[in-house]
Amino acid sequence: MVAVQLRRYEVIPGELDALVEWFPTVVAARQKYGFSVPFAFADREHNEFVWAVSHDGDFDAALEVYNASPERAKAFEGVPTRVAEAHVTMVEPVIGP
Numbered sequence: 001m002v003a004v005q006l007r008r009y010e011v012i013p014g015e016l017d018a019l020v021e022w023f024p025t026v027v028a029a030r031q032k033y034g035f036s037v038p039f040a041f042a043d044r045e046h047n048e049f050v051w052a053v054s055h056d057g058d059f060d061a062a063l064e065v066y067n068a069s070p071e072r073a074k075a076f077e078g079v080p081t082r083v084a085e086a087h088v089t090m091v092e093p094v095i096g097p
Contacts, residue, residue, distance in 0.1 A: 003059035004038070008087040009049040015082035016042060019049055022079060029071040034062055049083075052091070059090075 011019055020042050027037050030053060040051035055062050066072055 033066040
C-alpha cells in the first residue's frame with residue numbers, strides 16, 4: 001500500500017519564490033530513495049507551500065535512510081531557513097482510484 005505524507009509549510013515572508021525554485025532539488029534527492037511527489041502547490045495568497053510525498057513500502061524506514069543520505073545533505077547544504085512552521089501528517093485517500 002502506498003503511504004502518503006502531506007506537508008504544509010508556512011513560509012517566511014519573501015522566501016516563497018526561492019523555495020519554489022529550490023524544491024526540485026529535494027524531489028530529485030527523494031526519488032533516489034523510492035519517494036514520489038504527487039503534487040506541490042504554492043499558495044501565494046497565504047504564503048504557504050503545500051505538497052505530498054508518497055512511498056510504496058515502509059515509509060518510515062525509507063525516510064530514515066533518506067534523512068541520513070548524502071543526497072539530502074547536499075540538497076540542504078547552504079540553504080537558509082525558508083519555513084516558519086511545518087505541518088506534516090500521514091493522510092489517506094477519500095476519493096480517487
